[in-house]
Amino acid sequence: NAGVTQTPKFRVLKTGQSMTLLCAQDMNHEYMYWYRQDPGMGLRLIHYSVGEGTTAKGEVPDGYNVSRLKKQNFLLGLESAAPSQTSVYFCASSIRQDYGYTFGSGTRLTVV
Amino acid sequence: AQSVTQLGSHVSVSEGALVLLRCNYSSSVPPYLFWYVQYPNQGLQLLLKYTSAATLVKGINGFEAEFKKSETSFHLTKPSAHMSDAAEYFCAVSEGGFQKLVFGTGTRLLVSP
Numbered sequence: 001n002a003g004v005t006q007t008p009k010f011r012v013l014k015t016g017q018s019m020t021l022l023c024a025q026d027m028n029h030e031y032m033y034w035y036r037q038d039p040g041m042g043l044r045l046i047h048y049s050v051g052e053g054t055t056a057k058g059e060v061p062d063g064y065n066v067s068r069l070k071k072q073n074f075l076l077g078l079e080s081a082a083p084s085q086t087s088v089y090f091c092a093s094s095i096r097q098d099y100g101y102t103f104g105s106g107t108r109l110t111v112v
Numbered sequence: 113a114q115s116v117t118q119l120g121s122h123v124s125v126s127e128g129a130l131v132l133l134r135c136n137y138s139s140s141v142p143p144y145l146f147w148y149v150q151y152p153n154q155g156l157q158l159l160l161k162y163t164s165a166a167t168l169v170k171g172i173n174g175f176e177a178e179f180k181k182s183e184t185s186f187h188l189t190k191p192s193a194h195m196s197d198a199a200e201y202f203c204a205v206s207e208g209g210f211q212k213l214v215f216g217t218g219t220r221l222l223v224s225p
Contacts, residue, residue: 004155031211040121042202042217043156058212090155094211098163100146101213103155 002026006091006104013081013111021076021107023091031094032074033058033101034066036087043090049074081111114139114207118216126224131175131190133219135203138184144206145186146213147177151199159201162186173197198223 004025013019023032030051035043035058045058047066055066063085065077074093078085088108092101119134137143144163148156160171167179173196177188186203200220204213 033212035215040217043215045212045214048212092156097206097211098144098161099211100158100161101156101211103148103157105155106153 004091004093004102004104006089006107008107009105010108011110013078013109015081015083015111017081018077018079019081019109020078021089021091021109023074023076023093023104025072025074025091025093025102027093027095027102028071029093029095029102030071032068033092033094034064034074034076035090035092036060037090037106038087046076046089078109081109083111085109086111114143114205114214116203116205116214116216118201118203118219120219121217122220122222124222124224125193127195128192131188131193131197131221133188133201133203133221135177135186135188135216136184137186137203137205139205145177145179146204146206147171147175147186147188148202148204148215149173149199150202150218156202159188193221193223195223195225197221 033048034046049068052071091104115138117136146161147159162179170176203216
């Protein structure tokens with residue numbers, strides 16, 4: 001009963017470095033999402049995917065790329081990290097509109 | 113685009129007192145609405161949801177919310193607060209297709225003895 005698993009849980013990057021955050025779900029959900037959470041701003045959608053091989057931009061996509069090569073995995077990449085990308089990143093998945101999301105436990109990223 | 117307004121970034125109550133967390137959404141069409149709870153250093157958990165069935169929705173941990181179309185509101189209540197209810201609460205509304213949710217900025221509930 002793993003649900004949604006995010007790795008890593010914590011990471012510190014230097015400005016300009018790159019990294020990939022991994023999200024894996026074992027519920028056979030079609031829809032997957034990446035959000036970032038910042039104090040006083042709630043959760044903002046970065047990118048999302050409606051199925052294997054598809055991705056789309058959300059509200060704040062700049063500086064991020066995503067891939068969904070397998071249905072169960074949704075990867076979030078930062079090509080050249082900036083301090084403004086210091087945040088907590090949450091992955092979520094869903095099966096249909098009235099279902100709501102199942103969230104992962106988050107990745108706390110600090111860019112120095 | 114949909115938007116969600118949560119009045120009050122912090123709400124303080126005493127243990128045993130009524131909890132009322134406010135949420136208003138912008139939509140001319142009845143949406144799907146959700147409340148999530150986030151405990152420190154954890155992900156978000158679904159508390160309850162409105163999906164066009166009963167307007168009074170009961171969730172986990174004794175919370176409930178009432179959908180009022182005329183007021184475009186979906187306020188969260190609990191008759192008697194417990195210390196364990198201290199957390200951050202997020203209201204969310206579905207937007208368009210693809211099951212996207214738009215979240216409010218959150219309300220931190222503080223419960224004092």
